[in-house]
Amino acid sequence: MFPDQVKDTISSLPDSPGIYRYYNRVGELIYVGKAKSLKKRVSSYFNKQSQYNRKTEKLVSEIAKIEFTMTNSEFDALLLENNFIKQNQPKYNILLKDDKTFPFLCILKERFPRIIYTRKYIPKQGEYFGPYTSVVSMKAVLELVRQLYSIRTCSLLLSKENIEQKKVKVCLEFHIGNCKGPCEGMQEDLSYLEEIAQARNILKGDLSVVEDEFSRRMIEASSTLEFEKAAFYKHKLELLEKFQIKSLVVNRKLTNIDVMTITSSETNAFINYLQIKEGSIIFSKNVEVKKKLDEEDEDILSLVVQELRSTYPSNNPEVYTNVPLIVKSDEFENVIPQIGDKKKLVDLSLKNALYLKKEKEIDKEEQKSKKNKVLHIMQDNLRLMNYPKIIECFDNSNFQGTNPVASMVRFVDGKADKKGYRHFNIKTVTGPDDFASMKEIVGRRYKRIMEEESEFPNLIIVDGGKGQLSSACEALQELGLYGKIPIIGIAKRLEEIYYPDDSVPLLISKKSPALLLIQRIRDEAHRFAITFHRQKRSQSTFVTEIENIAGIGKKTADKLLAHFKSVKKIKEADLDELRKIAGEKIARKIKELPQG
Numbered sequence: 001m002f003p004d005q006v007k008d009t010i011s012s013l014p015d016s017p018g019i020y021r022y023y024n025r026v027g028e029l030i031y032v033g034k035a036k037s038l039k040k041r042v043s044s045y046f047n048k049q050s051q052y053n054r055k056t057e058k059l060v061s062e063i064a065k066i067e068f069t070m071t072n073s074e075f076d077a078l079l080l081e082n083n084f085i086k087q088n089q090p091k092y093n094i095l096l097k098d099d100k101t102f103p104f105l106c107i108l109k110e111r112f113p114r115i116i117y118t119r120k121y122i123p124k125q126g127e128y129f130g131p132y133t134s135v136v137s138m139k140a141v142l143e144l145v146r147q148l149y150s151i152r153t154c155s156l157l158l159s160k161e162n163i164e165q166k167k168v169k170v171c172l173e174f175h176i177g178n179c180k181g182p183c184e185g186m187q188e189d190l191s192y193l194e195e196i197a198q199a200r201n202i203l204k205g206d207l208s209v210v211e212d213e214f215s216r217r218m219i220e221a222s223s224t225l226e227f228e229k230a231a232f233y234k235h236k237l238e239l240l241e242k243f244q245i246k247s248l249v250v251n252r253k254l255t256n257i258d259v260m261t262i263t264s265s266e267t268n269a270f271i272n273y274l275q276i277k278e279g280s281i282i283f284s285k286n287v288e289v290k291k292k293l294d295e296e297d298e299d300i301l302s303l304v305v306q307e308l309r310s311t312y313p314s315n316n317p318e319v320y321t322n323v324p325l326i327v328k329s330d331e332f333e334n335v336i337p338q339i340g341d342k343k344k345l346v347d348l349s350l351k352n353a354l355y356l357k358k359e360k361e362i363d364k365e366e367q368k369s370k371k372n373k374v375l376h377i378m379q380d381n382l383r384l385m386n387y388p389k390i391i392e393c394f395d396n397s398n399f400q401g402t403n404p405v406a407s408m409v410r411f412v413d414g415k416a417d418k419k420g421y422r423h424f425n426i427k428t429v430t431g432p433d434d435f436a437s438m439k440e441i442v443g444r445r446y447k448r449i450m451e452e453e454s455e456f457p458n459l460i461i462v463d464g465g466k467g468q469l470s471s472a473c474e475a476l477q478e479l480g481l482y483g484k485i486p487i488i489g490i491a492k493r494l495e496e497i498y499y500p501d502d503s504v505p506l507l508i509s510k511k512s513p514a515l516l517l518i519q520r521i522r523d524e525a526h527r528f529a530i531t532f533h534r535q536k537r538s539q540s541t542f543v544t545e546i547e548n549i550a551g552i553g554k555k556t557a558d559k560l561l562a563h564f565k566s567v568k569k570i571k572e573a574d575l576d577e578l579r580k581i582a583g584e585k586i587a588r589k590i591k592e593l594p595q596g
Contacts, residue, residue: 114151269288393463
């Protein structure tokens with residue numbers, strides 16, 4: 001059953017475009033979606049649950065509140081949805097996985113501007129081009145600019161006063177012909193800015209503009225018999241042509257185009273993004289998207305196209321894709337080419353996306369193989385009959401005999417399965433008796449598994465020597481499980497492995513990956529037990545502290561802990577909240593306790 005608030009919201013939804021937002025019972029935003037019709041789309045979640053997959057059913061089961069915002073069009077809804085996802089990162093929405101910082105080329109805002117490359121994007125600093133996914137290609141563009149134009153590379157402050165007072169001198173770059181010496185007033189501002197304007201065309205990918213300009217100057221020089229000058233511009237054209245040959249992939253008439261293609265697996269989508277200028281790829285980017293609700297490729301690409309065009313600025317009027325985008329945009333036209341050079345561009349992009357998919361799948365298999373290899377080594381080192389797919393490890397914790405607790409961690413295929421972790425409060429043992437405590441928790445754990453008919457581990461590890469191991473074995477014997485599940489103990493001092501009924505420990509090589517994994521599992525069990533023990537001590541200290549206040553007993557202290565779950569939350573709670581649980585007088589006394 002859904003809260004009345006949800007039902008009321010659904011009944012009042014308008015039949016218009018917009019976005020809807022789902023919140024859980026603690027007010028956390030868990031999903032943002034767009035819709036052509038808010039009423040039809042949101043209602044479908046609650047009318048057709050049986051048709052959805054398990055992930056969507058889980059999402060629907062968590063919805064406690066719905067909010068919506070109407071928009072003028074479905075495209076506006078897509079943009080708004082994208083902003084909400086980026087700002088809030090709801091757990092059921094797909095997110096781009098990209099943690100790299102790419103370099104930019106920047107024309108600095110200064111007198112006699114320099115062109116530099118940087119990984120920091122500070123708009124006030126200058127005019128940025130990129131980002132470039134390849135440092136090599138970025139440096140190739142910068143090198144071409146410096147070969148074609150006399151752009152200074154020094155970082156001197158070339159103010160009018162400094163030049164007039166001759167505070168700076170020309171450097172080696174001037175003497176070898178790479179700079180015209182603006183630092184000594186040998187080049188005027190206007191002449192320098194003309195070269196920057198031409199260089200800007202190259203950075204934007206408009207190579208034909210530069211080519212036409214050099215051709216015009218070469219012809220002019222030839223017509224006036226200035227053959228040396230004509231040869232100079234011919235050399236510039238050859239450099240430009242050489243660069244174009246390296247970067248040209250299709251027809252040069254194809255310009256100002258974005259290409260985005262997608263391919264997916266069961267859990268992830270892989271996308272390639274290209275920006276095309278005059279038949280050349282001026283930008284390329286691969287992204288991986290983790291699916292949350294088995295979204296279709298069309299849905300994912302429709303969301304990501306806005307994200308990528310915003311992150312890597314583009315206002316190209318056409319976007320070529322291999323699947324149709326589900327929303328129409330006023331900013332660009334979506335094209336799915338079928339033949340010719342346009343189709344070649346899409347095929348090239350898809351080839352990159354498929355390569356990324358294959359690469360990720362190989363990495364995944366290699367990781368899995370590596371884990372399996374360690375577990376096979378463990379099986380061999382410990383002389384186990386079966387492959388140790390599931391390993392459970394137990395540890396006790398107490399401080400000077402107080403608050404005895406225990407923990408169990410579970411590893412599956414060599415990886416921590418945190419959902420399978422368990423805490424234990426010691427119930428039948430008084431005082432610091434580690435052996436009896438170990439017997440109790442092992443017995444409780446596997447008695448419960450028997451009752452629930454759950455899956456038993458392939459190996460049990462006990463943190464401790466022969467004493468703790470013997471106690472754990474007693475618990476298994478009482479349940480009739482002894483001999484059916486392999487069990488070992490690991491002693492901390494020498495990292496010795498003990499078997500039941502064997503007085504001589506097994507010494508595994510300190511470099512063995514199997515021993516390293518056993519140590520990691522043991523350390524994780526210890527960490528988990530210590531964390532739980534500290535929490536118990538903190539709660540116990542608070543109960544003692546609060547019971548010392550006149551009029552407050554253990555029952556009230558326990559009631560407060562049961563409601564607020566932790567000492568920190570009790571101390572941070574406002575007066576009204578405390579008043580509801582413990583009454584006016586006690587609430588005021590608690591607020592007077594020291595914080596921390």
